[in-house]
Amino acid sequence: MFLDMYDVIVVGGGHAGIEAASASSNMGSKTLLITTNFQTIGQMSCNPAIGGIAKGQIIREIDALGGYSGIIADYSTIQFRMLNKSKGPAMWSPRAQCDRKLFSYNWRLFIEKNTQLDIYQDTVTSLIIKQYQVIGVKTYFGLKIKGKSVILTNGTFLNGKIHIGEKQINGGRMAEQEVRGITEQLTQNFGFRFGRMKTGTSPRVDGRSLNYDKMKSQNGDIDPKKFSFFYNTKKLKKQRKCYITYTNQKVHDFIRNNFSYSPIYAGDIKGVSPRYCPSIEEKVFRFSDKKEHTVFVEPEGWNTVEVYVNGFSTSFPEEIQYQSLTKISGFEKVKILKPGYAIEYDYFPPEQLKATLESKIIENLFFAGQINGTTGYEEAAAQGLMAGINVHLKIREKEPFILKRNQAYIGVLIDDLITKGTEEPYRMFTSRAEYRMLLRQDNADERLTPIGYDIGLISSKQMMLLDKKRSKIEKCMYFFQNKNFSPKTINPVLYSKKSPKIHHDKKIETILSRSEIDIKDIVSIPFLMEEINKNDFSQEILEQVSIRIKYKGYIDREKENAKKLLKLENLKIPNNFDYKSIKSLSSEGREKLDYYRPISLAQASRISGISPSDLSILLIYMGR
Template identity: 60%
Template sequence: MFEKEYDVIVVGAGHAGSEAAAAAANMGAKTLLITMNLQNIAQMSCNPAMGGIAKGQIVREIDAMGGYSGIVSDTSAIQFKMLNKSKGPAMWSPRVQSDRMRFAEDWRLKLEQTPNLDFYQEMVAGLIIEKDKVVGVRTSLGLEVKSKTVICTNGTFLNGLIHIGEKQFGGGRAGERAATGITKDLINAGFEAGRMKTGTPPRVDGRSLDYSKMVEQPGDDIPGKFSYSNETRPLSKQRSCYMTYTSPEVHNLLREGFERSPMFNGRIKSLGPRYCPSIEDKINRFADKDRHQLFVEPEGWNTVEVYVNGFSTSLPEDVQYKALKSVAGFENVKFFRPGYAIEYDYFPPTQLNHTLETKLVEGLYFAGQINGTTGYEEAACQGLMAGINAALKVQEKEEFILKRDEAYIGVLIDDLITKGTEEPYRMFTSRAEYRTLLRQDNADFRLTEKAYKIGLAKEDRMRRMEEKKKKSSEFVDFLKDLSVVPEEANPILEAKKSSPMKQSDKVFKVFSRPHVEMNDVMNFSGVKEYIQQHELTEEMLEQTEIQVKYSGYIEKEKNNADKLNRLEDIRIPQDFDYSQIKSMSYEAREKLNKIQPKTISQASRISGVSPNDISVLLVYLGR
């Protein structure tokens, strides 16, 4: 049934698996995507949205490198918002509300149009490992499919257990069975495994809601989009979301079910995502709050199904229903399905290299929730990197790793590998020490050329990025050369409550002032004409404004990154025995021996390794 041997087999077709399969196939690797249900490729198991704070930056990075998440997010969007616009550009984060059915359909169609990619629907029940090297997979029907590399992107399916109140049953998500066999094979191969938990809210019938009692949440007046390519367009119409609140009455009704809650009666022992707590966890931990926000999110353009964001729960279904009926606008609510919690197996990511290849088994890669992360975007970017590195390994080319100052993707993977995680990992802007460099607007500047060189980003993307970079840079130079007289500038400055000019100055300097915006600068002689003559796009104008206003901060952060990157050049010998360094703390020796960092810089980021330990290590290495 199958070709003699594949280059890459991807197990699972969620967000990680879909990006992994697309990346490997687009780089020329003969790829097979195996999933339990081909109808559920890239299914949005939880909220119908992509992006958000830090997550939006990740989607932009995936797109800049030639991944599909940005394009599919645009084609299936029903609303676009740029979050945090009141803050600096390092915090701006794009987010779309998605049509959940169209999202999955568009992903499948994109994958079907990808060369070098085959599909097969069945459960992978085991891995074929010979002499610490993966050589293929074994399906539930007993078929053996050979491959040079395998990428596991199993999501919440590995021995998945669903909880609703006192009821529990096996499943990878609602309506789908759990996957068995792989965990056993990995433990037999020497891997350490753990359990994690996540949850999801009830879905309800939008026809049963009274939106007049809620606060409307429209999209941006001028919507943007995720993809840097010409393949998509911003939305011409949008659907609104709505906001309502819980109340003390709702909280009291929920508390009545606490003794039947698997979270509180000990049935669920694993940790859930700290930053996306269940509603019962929220009212328990924040007992002083008399209300919590609920976001009422449509699941698509035409469906009446609604996602109740903020009401994630594993309480009994009758308790969920009774409490939700007491929320303003939900008095006549009809359920499509109750919320639930799910426990699943994961493998602590300190067992991986930065390529996402496992340390114990050559050619085996992990991506997504199997590594302890939560979120579509976090999973997708891991899948992309695993797919890239699996293809490069087969092609006997150099591995591809992104540093912490190059991408949020680099921050995420480095955090996982060097620090590990004992609770579902979610990306935040605060995790990135170089977030002024890692903005959503410049992901193409940072990553497209890198992806082009390894054969993933196509030439049209590269040319588009080069044109944007060139025109933005030339416009900055133009503003540095162009002068403006006080008579022209002062009316604008006074309107902005900025001190007036006493003599002519360069437009660049005036533009650098707080509150002076691109629309103001366009009123200065020669600026609007330059923009029209050189056909500058909104993207180019935004890039110019950021370069003018934040050049000092950007330069300072680059210098800091360069200093720390010098430690990346100090490599540690492979399989170095840290236990021989007696002057280093015991905790540091234990952590370093377990993780085996490749450079001093990586070693310095490991939890429990102090600056003093690094100094001792440098002395020992003869530096």
């Protein structure tokens, strides 16, 4: 039935678990994925969308490294938008509205094609641990399965409790049983710290009961992109509309009058809520001066009437949810298909992990996803991918794979978690990345695909495609840097854009570097268009070259800053370094350095409470 010994056992079939299992098995580890329900593999428990601000960058990075989330999203997309196009390219973020059922179905197809990956429907209730090393798992049905390593990706299932008004239902998701035993084992027997967090979901409603004429239509991009750089997924030819409406004073007054029915304000919920994705009752309470809040009306798929009411997460009783919704423009005759609810669950503060996401306490035990205090499909998938890669490398006694903050948003995510921890559900923002001009969504393949190739997740064919793209970019850059515009050719364009005219020939690069001039303004010039067609410079190549030219100063500055950081990253601190013996360190510095065990001076510098003086003392004791 099972192998005598698996290389990797992955617990949980959510976004973290399926990326972890796919990565470890694709690298050659015999992997077992255990999930409570086959039908909810890759389930979108909240809104049916992938990507968004900073999250879209993460999905592109997962794809560039050889993960699957971007590919699955492409196969399931019903609308694609590039967010923040009015801002600089560091802020551009791809987002795909997905067909919820297709997304889960496609993940199942990909998993079942993987001959290195076994799947089993059961619930893991405890770990088999010997001398502080994990050697397997025990299941609800009493099975003992041996493994060299285990990745826990339990999501919201550890002692999960669902709240709808006064109703409290034990469960990890609506109609799905919670998991008991793992938290108790790790905390009582091995000294792990744990906490409680809370998240929530919005009501699903019948789209036929809504009046879309009262809402603002939100269309997809005219020329929709995709997430995957290499996989041969087709571009969208048709898209489904989303809609926007708003709450109003009537809604807010009704909610205020019913605060006592919310388990958040009745004191039933103890877990910490996500600051950046609050429930509607929290929005009304915390932002009492706001007259309205945006409500995004999102279809759940191609062929369903089910609609997700994004921005209206709630734990109110069903009747109050209904009464609140009917006061929103366009929702006057709404029919609720499924009520919203809040869910509390256990998580383990992530500073208890190494940079590889391996536990500091139990060897070969890895954690990924919401169990680490994060929120969001994208953050979970990224952690799953990194855990899957590192567990494979660990059991083969190879060097760990750690992304730096200047290499990827994934590097920022994991570094934040292990050095700062989190006391509220952590989500990624572009503002968290100091090098966001380097970490753009459009260049994730250039940054990370060579690394994915080196570790065995990217094929030779994919590397050839990247090399071809790089060559095209260099050729296009050379042309723009060396070809001139004459005044007669370019001045009409400059005049139309209210840009100063030129009196002598100027390089195309010089003209394009002007803030008011866009690549679209100049590529239509006949001789330039001829050159573009002759060399087959795609829109993607032109956009890449335009970014490099227009933002050269910002990019160069960030590269220089990253070089300075790299010097500190290269100053490695031995794992057995005796901080307690250095009396000249501040007491707080000694305590935190000994607890976090940073792997480099750069990581030590990011730990809250570590002073410049502490860093200087460390340098001296390291012989620098």
